[in-house]
Amino acid sequence: MAPTTSPKAVLIDLAGVLHTGDDALPGAVRALDRLRASGLPLRFLTNTTRTPSNILFAKLQRMGFTLAAGEIQTAALAARTLVRSRGLRPLWLVHPDIAEEMGDSAADPNVVVLGDMGAHFSYPILNHAFRLLMQGLPLMAMARNRYFMEPDALSLDMGAFVAGLEYSAGITAEITGKPAPAFFAAAQAELGVDAAEAVLIGDDLADDIGGAQAAGIPGILVRTGKFRAGDDAHPDIRPAAIYDDFSAAVDALLG
DSSP: OOOOSSOSEEEEEOBTTTEETTEEOTTHHHHHHHHHHTTOOEEEEEOOOSSOHHHHHHHHHHTTOOOOGGGEEEHHHHHHHHHHHTTOOEEEEOOGGGHHHHOOOOSSOSEEEEOOOGGGOOHHHHHHHHHHHHTTOOEEESOOOSEEEOSSSEEEOTHHHHHHHHHHHTOOOEEOSTTOHHHHHHHHHHTTOOGGGEEEEESOIIIIIIHHHHTTOOEEEESSTTOOTTGGGOSSOOOSEEESSHHHHHHHHHO
């Protein structure tokens, strides 16, 4: 896939690209200001499912980023939209901080919806989900990331728990966030451009670049966040370009 130097829209991952924890990455605020000044429409895509969208928005603003709440697309809100559009009765297994945003669980659920519960994951909770899956309920997972970057080191993400439930119940989860092509396609469609006219900037080879590639969107990989040595030599996932950080990627896009 050839590098995209004149896109009509830009999709941007958050954690690991613009910030780590509560701190903006060096040069990211200024680079986003430059990108916004270009007039290109933007969407911010995140698999973060521990933080409500309004709190995430406020956090990014405190770091100095200029964006609108409606520009943020989260895996959690994508799950809620799917559940409501299909008229499903969910059992929400999510972090307490986003429970209110998701809504109440049904007394008689017909789908298990899993988010990143962090330290609230437990054997009783996972075993309850397993038993429901064995009764035939489908599993909807907000993401299947392997790990994420915290200020001190990488940390285990929810993908391990998704994989465990899939293996034990012999089922395959429906993913609502990255790398599901529909997640990228929804953002691209909102911006009113064809897939090939957009570009994504991310730090996760599989979920950012691989997911965008599956949706027909060129992906730019940055060497920050969860980027690991060897990500630039994957046999199947081919970034359109690789840059040291978000600032360098913006420089290349704007020329």
